[in-house]
Amino acid sequence: MFGLVGLSFNLSLLVISDSAKMTCLRDFERFKDALFLFCVLSFTFQGVSCELVVSPVGPSHVNALAGSNVTLSVSFSGAPDPVVTWFKEGLPVGTWTINSTSPPDIDENRKDVLRIEKNGSLTFVNVPLKFTSNYTVELTKSGLEKTFTTFSLHIFEYIQGVTLSIQPDFAKEGIDMFTLQYSMQQGVVEQQIWHFNDTKLTNSSHHLVVERSLVILKPNRGDTGRYAVVLMNPFSRATAHKNVTILYGPDEPIIEVHPAKSFYVAGDSLSLSCQAEGFPQPSAEWGFDGHILSDAHDGVLNLTDVQTSQGGVYTCMLLNELTEEKREKNVTVNIYEKPLGSPSCSVLSVNNLDLQYQCEWTGGTPQAQLSFPALNNTVRGAGKLRLTISASSDLNEKTVTCMADHPIEQSTCNITASSPVEFLPALRTSVDPDGKIAVTIQCVSEASPQAVVSWSKDSEAVASGAIYQISNDTTQMKIRGYNISSFIFHNYTCTCGNPLGSKRRHIQLQGPSISDSSLFPNQDRTIITLTWEVPPTSVVTGFDIQMKGPNLLNKNGNITLNKGSSQVYRTIRQKPGSARSIDIFMLDPKLTYRFRIIPKARFAEGEPSEIHRIGPGEGLSGPAIAGIAAGIPCSILALLLLCGLIYLIIYCKSSKSHQTRYPVARAVEKAKTVQPDITPHNRLTGGLKLSPDYNRLHQAPSERSVSLPTFVPPPPVRVATTV
Structure with a gap:
């Protein structure tokens, strides 16, 4: 035991x-x-029962054909009736307790394939390709440690229908890589072997074998040949071939000019030839001035009796029609000609700090060499020269010469830089479609380079916006607003400056006004022309032409009835703010008219111009006579009231003092000294009678102006009374 x-x-x-x-x-x-x-x-x-052991029966690496039955066999010892669990890549696919009466518990998605045998082995029925994986069997028993073992299952198919393809479609020299890739109708490949011209290929700096592919790195024309791939698995073997041609070129073009000269003269003849290596052989074309020349054949271009217009750069264009790769090379054919015209000079401002002198003499072959010896004798330019230097007072009003050298001719041009000069601002007023008054101030000063204008309002810089709009060249500033008061209460300043200096002007805008006006009648005195002037800084958007007097005649010679009284001024015409004159027709030379001009800034009116009168001479008018008649009684009444008041005051004082006091005699003398000389008046025209002699009623005479027709009321009269 x-x-x-x-x-x-x-x-x-x-x-x-x-x-x-x-x-x-x-x-x-x-x-x-x-x-x-x-x-x-x-x-x-x-x-x-102290240890449970499980082990594979046979190899742990199992190969099988798809559709066949295969069993992963195991044996165990150490305990009876353990629990068997099978895993695929760590995921359980089936479990069973050995000798249990219950059937094995198999994953629903794998029940048609997997079987757990009585000894714990796993059987695959008609196994598909997708069951290739690693499988682990785990045995457990209560009170004992778990035990497990692992199998590697590979499912294969017979390899059939193998073909090779190239990516990209054309293998071109110079690309990063091209790839030979195999494909097959079916099969699982365990090993692939690549050959080039019967030589086995391995991984290197030029060849790289990867899954299902052979990569050729940096292909060149030497990679042209026969490629083959051998595919194998435990159950089959297949081979495929592919002939590959590496396309290349065109190589660097070779251009020849016959005869070879550094330049040609009009009337000469020459030929240009161009060729290059490549597969397939590249085709050649010649181009000039952006156009393809159809006269070229097989890369040869013949030029006969050349003219100056044919001088320039000729381009040879080579094309590989399969790869569509192009290669170009230029050759310059020099045909000398003089530049057109004469050199031109200018000076520009750079950031309003430096001066850039420019000289141009374009055209010609070769281009003229330009220089400013007085500024820098080492800097030169071909055709165009731009020389930037720091601005200084020494350059103000200094004339600088540009030297232009050409093999055929030499020439010069001059340029003088100057600081801005004094200038006068210009003012223009209009009304925008939205009803706003638009005042445009323009400041332009003569300077070289052109002066840049900066704007300020009340010593603060102005930037473009909704109210202030500065033009692109900075010479104009537009101010927009509805109210005239927003214009006339500010001081505006424009400063014209360039790197050599600056000039400044202050602008104080004023309301609508007229500085001068005149009236010019024609010979018949039936037509007049009114002219007027506006102060330079006055904001005016229009003018009302007003008239006082009888109505104007119409074309038939009849009087035109106008609304309004003939004794007050009424507007008969309106003119825009840019107008400075107006013609008025159909005047009656027998009648008297008065005219004036009212300047306006939208709805705001300025002071009217002086009154201009046209018509025959006239005496006192009816209203003037009525005024005189009404004024005399009023003056007498006022004088009587004054005398009564004086008498009442004196009487009251005398009553209080109970004694009579008389004025000193000097009062009478003083009263006499202030009496003006009495000068008789002439009779007034128009049939009027002389007015009564009021001097006989009072001690101090009244005065009247003898100037007609203007009436001057009499001055106050001093009266001395002795009681």
Whole structure:
């Protein structure tokens, strides 16, 4: 019995068994033989159950054909009826307790393929390709440690229908790589072997064998040849071939010019040839000035009786029609000609700090060499020259000469830089479609380079926005607003500057006004022309032409009835803000008219111009005579009231003092000294009678103006009274 135990278990278990035997022998001395046998058997079975062992029956690496049956066989020992669990890549696919009456628990998705045998082995029925994987069997028993073993199952098919393809479609020299890739109708490949011209290929810096492919790195024309791949698995073998041609070129073009000269003169003849290596042989074309020349054949272009217009760069264009790879090479054919015209000079401002002198003399072959010796004798340019230097007072009003050198002719041009000069701002007023008044201020100063204008309002810089809009050339600033007051209460400043200096002008806008006006009648005095001027900084959007007097005649010579009284000014015409004159027709030369101009800034009116009168001479008008007649009685009444008031004051004072006081005699003399000389008046025209002599009624005479037709009311009269 101890020998049987030693065959089934390891050394540790044998030690445990010996210990158990010793215990039983001691008990045997106390008890009978039956009890001894029971103890020995009990401890023997207790030693067997201490470890559970499972192992594969046959190889753990199993190959099988798809559709066949295959079993992963196992055997176990150490405990009866353990729990068997099979895993696929760590996921359980089936479990069963050995000798259990219940059927094995198989994964629903694999029930049609998997079977767990009575000894715990796993059988695959008509196994598909997708069951290729690693499988693990795990045995467990209560009270014992788990035990497991692993199988590798590979499912194969017969290899059939193998073909080779190239990626990309054309193997071209110079690309990063091209790939030979095999495909097959069916089969599972365990090994692939590649050959090139019957030479086996292995991984290297030029060839790389990867899954299902052979990669050729940096292919060249030497990789042209026959490629083959051999595919194998434990059940089949197949071979496929592919002839590969590496396309290349065109290589660097070779251009030849016959005869070879550095330049040609009009009337000469020459030929250009171009060729290059490549597979397939590249085709060649010649181009000039962006056009393909159809006269070229097989890469040869013949030019006869060349003219100056044919000088320039000729381009040879080579094309590989399969790869569509192109290669170009240029050759310059020099045909000398003089530049057109004369060189031109200019000076520009750079960031309003430096001066950039420019000289151009374009055209010609070769281009003229340009320089400014007075500024820098080492800097030269071909066709165009731009030289930037720091601005200084020494350059102001200094004339600088550009030297233009050409093999055929030499020439010069001059440029003078100058700082801005004094200037006058220009003002223009209009009304925008949205009803806003738009005042445009323009500041332009003569300078070289052109002066840049900066704007400020009340010493603060102005930037373009909704109210202020500055033109792209900065010479104009437009101010927009509805109210004239937003314009006239600010001081605006424009500064014209370039790197050599600056000039500044302040602009104080004023409301609508007229500085001067005139009236010019025609010979018949039936047509007049009104002219007027506006102050330079006045904001004016329009003018109302007003007239006072009789109505104008119409085309038939009849009087046109207009609304309004003829004795007040009424608007007869309106002119825009840009107008400075107006013609008024159909005047009656026998009548008198008065005209004036009202400047306006939208709805705001300015002071009217002076009044211009046209018509025959006239005496006192009816209203003037009525005024005089009404004024005389009023003056007498006022004088009487004044005298009564004086008398009342004197009487009251005399009553209080109970004595009579008389004015000093000097008062009479003083009153006499203020009396003006009485000058007889001439009779008024128009048949009016002389007014009464009021001097006989009062001690102080009244005065009237002898100037006609204007009436001047009499001045106040001082009267001395002695009581």
